[in-house]
Amino acid sequence: MRNLIIVLSVAVGLISCGKETQKETVSQEVEQQVINEISNQIELKGTDDMKFDKSEFTVKAGEEVTLKFTNAGVLPIETMGHNVVVLEKDADVKTFATASAKAKATNYISDLYITDIIAQTKLLGPGESETIKFTLKEEGEYTYICTFPGHWIAMKGVIKAVK
Structure with missing residues (x-):
């Protein structure tokens, strides 16, 4: 036993x-x-169903990021324009987006919270693309959104910056 x-x-x-x-x-x-999966080369698309095709990216902090954004939709810019706005880590996303939705004259980017922006594309119509470059200096999570009225609720994501 x-x-x-x-x-x-x-x-x-x-x-x-x-x-x-x-x-x-x-x-x-x-x-x-x-x-x-860490890459500082990002390709992102926005669609007519108010979605980004990706909701998360991981990049190297302190190194330049290249983001190519394409509005892959077919609806006109007046009804379904899209942009990408990368915000500072401590930005109040809801406050920023709400203020920006009222800023039609400045392509839905509010001057009140301009210091919350790290990088942004212009508002794009169907089939248009824009490439922007920026650096996330610190590790952390950075939110990106579309500021066209009402879109930010569904059109948002996170860029994780790591060492």
Whole structure:
């Protein structure tokens, strides 16, 4: 009986070690996949159903980011224009977006919160593209939105800046 207990204890120990090794391997693979997905070259599209085709990017902090944005829709700019505005980490997104939605004369970018903007594209019509360059100096999460009235609720995402 004592030998059976010893054998079972050793078996449980080996199985546990095997699972830990397996977990470590999976964890390392996931970490490598995340590292491979870091890119400072971003392509983003906006559509007529008021969505960005991607809601998250990971970039290297302190290095220049190139973002190419395309309005992939077909509806006219007056009813379905899109832009991309990258905001500072501490920006109040709702306040910024609400104020900007009232700023038709300045393509839906409010002068009241201009210091909250890191980078922005112009308001684009169907089939138009624009490329912007900017640097996220610190690690953290930066929200990007479309400021056309009402769009920011669905058209937003996060750029994660990592070292």
